[in-house]
Amino acid sequence: MSRENPDQARQAGRALDAANFFLADVRDGLGPYLAVYLLTEQHWDEARIGLVMSIAIIAGIVAQTPAGALVDATRAKRLVMAVAAIMVTFASLSLPLFPTFLAVAISQGIAQAAAVVFPPAIAAVSLGIFGHAAFTRRIGRNETFNHAGNAVAAGLAGVFSSGSARLSCSICLAPWQSRASSASWQSPPAQSITISPAGCTARKPTANASSHPVSMFS
Numbered sequence: 001m002s003r004e005n006p007d008q009a010r011q012a013g014r015a016l017d018a019a020n021f022f023l024a025d026v027r028d029g030l031g032p033y034l035a036v037y038l039l040t041e042q043h044w045d046e047a048r049i050g051l052v053m054s055i056a057i058i059a060g061i062v063a064q065t066p067a068g069a070l071v072d073a074t075r076a077k078r079l080v081m082a083v084a085a086i087m088v089t090f091a092s093l094s095l096p097l098f099p100t101f102l103a104v105a106i107s108q109g110i111a112q113a114a115a116v117v118f119p120p121a122i123a124a125v126s127l128g129i130f131g132h133a134a135f136t137r138r139i140g141r142n143e144t145f146n147h148a149g150n151a152v153a154a155g156l157a158g159v160f161s162s163g164s165a166r167l168s169c170s171i172c173l174a175p176w177q178s179r180a181s182s183a184s185w186q187s188p189p190a191q192s193i194t195i196s197p198a199g200c201t202a203r204k205p206t207a208n209a210s211s212h213p214v215s216m217f218s
Helices: 006-023 032-040 048-071 075-095 101-115 117-129 136-161 167-182
Strands: 194-196 198-201
Touching: 006 075, 006 117, 006 136, 032 048, 048 075, 048 101, 048 117, 075 101, 101 194, 117 136
Parallel strands: none
Antiparallel strands: 194 198
16 A cells, blocks of 8 residues: 555554554553552452452453454444444443442443454554555554553543542543544545455555545445
């Protein structure tokens, strides 16, 4: 793709950069913030916190194979990533509203199960757009923006949470997670990817592909 249309390749690269940056904090759900919030704000004991986090992790492990199969089977990879980001956002927002053990276990299990979609989906889109030759370099760039997004999100959560002891990290990070879902929509157009049993391969852009963006949902 980059050889055929440099402008479209740059646009695709910027979209993937943004997606990786904003998905960084969404890919792991609330992560360590969950334990801190439940301990300091909800006054849970360590045993209940460990149990609910174990349930969430197990849900993510169980969902990995179906998530990978879904990403392989669908052409609507942007839609899958956007829906997964929305699910993680709502799971995070529900935490201060429903702080019971059952509600937290269910919401965090859903969040972890949804989050496992992101790594295979991003890898598939990267391979489809940039091809095998540039795939290793593209994955390295993806991880660079992923770690940068993690660092910025952690800093913002610390700044905003320090202003009020009752301010939940889930609420602080919700706008960040919402931006991740919108960034997932800005993936490259459908014409640039061919999905086949052998995998994703770069496709030569058509004349009308550069004239207007086309959804990958079909």
